[in-house]
Amino acid sequence: MSAVRDPDGFAGFARLLYERARHAPDVVAHRFVHEDESAEELTHAALDARARAVAAGVLAATDGRPEPVLLLFAPGPDYLAALFGCFYAGVPAVPAFPPDPTRLARTLPRLAAIIEDAGSSTVLTTSDIAPLMADWLTETFGGRAPRLIATDTLDAAGAGTGTEPPPAPRTGVPALLQYTSGSTALPRGVLLDQDRLRANCAEIARGFGIHPGSSGGLWLPPYHDMGLVGGILTPLATGIPVTLMSPVTFLRRPLSWLRMVSRYRATIIGAPNFAYDLCVRRATDAEVEALDLSGVELAFTGAEPVRAETMERFAARFGPAGFRAASFLPCYGLAEATLYVTGGKPLGGWQTVSVDREALEARGTARPARQGQPSRSLVSCGRPGPGTRLLIADPATREPLADGAVGEIWVDSPSVTDGYWRRPEETAQTFGARTATGDGPYLRTGDLGFLLDDELFVAGRLKDLIVINGRNLHPVDVERVCEAAVPGIRRNCGAVFAIEGAAGGTERLVVVYEADIADEERYAEALDGIRRAVSRELNVRPGAVVLVRPRTIPKTSSGKVQRWLARRHYLAGELEALASTDERAGR
Incomplete structure (x- = not known):
């Protein structure tokens, strides 16, 4: 039409x-x-x-x-x-x-x-x-x-x-x-x-x-x-x-979406990362065979961390139905900028960088990983369009940072809004940021990231950032390790956060996941599996691990896990815990 x-x-x-x-x-x-x-x-x-x-x-x-x-x-x-x-x-x-x-x-x-x-x-x-x-x-x-x-x-x-x-x-x-x-x-x-x-x-x-x-x-x-x-x-x-x-x-019924796309020949589809994972997990061979996704020209993915492995799995599973891996377009945006800020190229697929995990966590630097080094793979969210400026700034000093340095993502764009309804102080703090030399105003996104060749790589949320023994840990990294190595937990249904240690000491890492098993005897295996995987892959021992009932991890209406609310429930003893290494977890 x-x-x-x-x-x-x-x-x-x-x-x-x-x-x-x-x-x-x-x-x-x-x-x-x-x-x-x-x-x-x-x-x-x-x-x-x-x-x-x-x-x-x-x-x-x-x-x-x-x-x-x-x-x-x-x-x-x-x-x-x-x-x-x-x-x-x-x-x-x-x-x-x-x-x-x-x-x-x-x-x-x-x-x-x-x-x-x-x-x-x-x-x-x-x-x-x-x-x-x-x-x-x-x-x-x-x-x-x-x-x-x-x-x-x-x-x-x-x-x-x-x-x-x-x-x-x-x-x-x-x-x-x-x-x-x-x-x-x-x-x-x-x-x-x-x-x-x-x-x-x-x-x-x-x-x-x-x-x-x-x-x-x-x-x-x-x-x-x-x-x-x-x-x-x-x-x-x-x-x-x-x-x-x-x-x-x-x-x-996740496949009802793809049937709709197939039936009405949609050319543009899109969703957060978890939705593509869900389609892969639920699809049967018969359902895939009945689909025609050859008309899809663009599959945008955003709103939560974009994972290369998710796109790879989706493209492999639905390739026989005509879906092209090049259709994926990772993008970045937020409500305070109306929506869209950066994106890849149509039919350009996705680009990743493998960075030295120690340099990223300890020094906030995205340095290419050498062979055999512990690394973290990050997906590019593309470039901003004409009229939009991105700045990576040190959130404490407000100094601009060089390419490859991790800092807070600041945005100057015609789509940046006037602020928050009836909240003048928060509006001034979030929408009126200026560099140490007075350049601005910029929108402070609260997201951490870095630029390489003008492409944006998002590393996590400033408020979600966990600092343990001087290392910066991003919850998404811990969650990715758990989901890759531990059976019996639900993907995209976990929350990782930090709490203050006893007597104000070192922060403790807390890992909460929805259980995907009904056999109580296997809960201990899942708890131990999470502890071992996080300790082995990230060299951090969780202070507490909790398994909760399915569909009880708090999420937004768009499916993003609300880690801050899960943390509040944990501290109040309100989690619907099935098994835990910590008595404070909940009922």
Whole structure:
């Protein structure tokens, strides 16, 4: 299908949808694949009409005030209509993952924190979710409970004829409050305006080489960065169709994603590293044989550490179905920069460097490893696009570092946002960084990395960094060693962190993993296997190893492990421990 030509100028995503509906009303904009793998399609005209109905309901409820509106929807057409309805109404949309009925004790507090932080007095949802939320909102907020609007019951009659263009975006009013996924801290609302959203969509289109024949096939959570900007807004901005499915569907049946890609001939797919691993583990020979992935031109991978071995396994497993290893495109981004910052080349595959582990951990230097030396393999996340500057800085002295030196990644880009909602001090600290000589401002990402030949290599998170006996250890390295050597633990379901030793002494390494075995007699083997593997490969003996029940390691909505929260549960004795070398682990 040919891409629709961009309207002249850009006056916000509501106006963009309006123009698409005028000039290509019957073109499918978004397709949503349900649990049973049936599909529901939304044309430009249908999405425009539904968005107008939502906008009319929002404006009536808020008396036209530009106050943040919380979106509480399962992934699907109702969510899309609500998102664009907020754009039409000129109010900040606050997308949030609906609470998980099986994990209310963990998901409801995060939702309450978002509502409190955003100051939302209106919640948009559907009639099946509304009754549960009404009781909870009253119990939690009392007389301050936000009003609920079930958008699937709104009457479209008062939404206008569809011939009136939407008003221009209101000056100073954000389009979105994009709450960070909370992998290292409690969520914060990132301010996103229409211009930065559009700029990042254009950068994604450039970096991914999107062309008139492109189409997307994604399961990513549609509430923030990768799923929202990459999966919903970029296709509309570039005029290409996208087929979506719920992350819940993917996690239950990972191959349903690849069947969707095969059936609808998607050319662009993408996910965090764990998703590709999950597909490899779950795929049967019969399922692979039934797939046709020859149309995939680009498979982006990001949002968590990118592992070369994962891409190698995926390419080997699905190569018989036509998947090309060169399709992989590692990339780097974050919510504070809207989404995309760097990426590889389309059909360029991935590039790795093998660095001396001791030099990296002890001196923060990425030096090529000699044969036989302990090494660490890192994947390049590509280069920034035009207009984006990367700087590797010493986080303590703010001095720029040379190529190959590990420091904090700083970003200067047209897509860097204005900061955090109602958090001026954090905004100044994170978005106003300057070097020792005054160069800036830069966004401090909190990520550690280095540059080689202008390519970015991410080494870990500054806040996750573990220092033991003067050595810098990254949790991902410890987790990789465990998953490669120890049977009986679930891949991508572990958390490694440090705690203070007795009487304030040397930090202790703690390793927590979900068990993948039901035989209690084998728990001791897994615990011992983790201790031996970490001691042998990294020369560090874990102070504590804990096995917990499956699906209890805290994760963000996009599947990233929340090490900080796992650490909090460990210290509070709240882990659902099955076996442990430490009595403090939990019940």
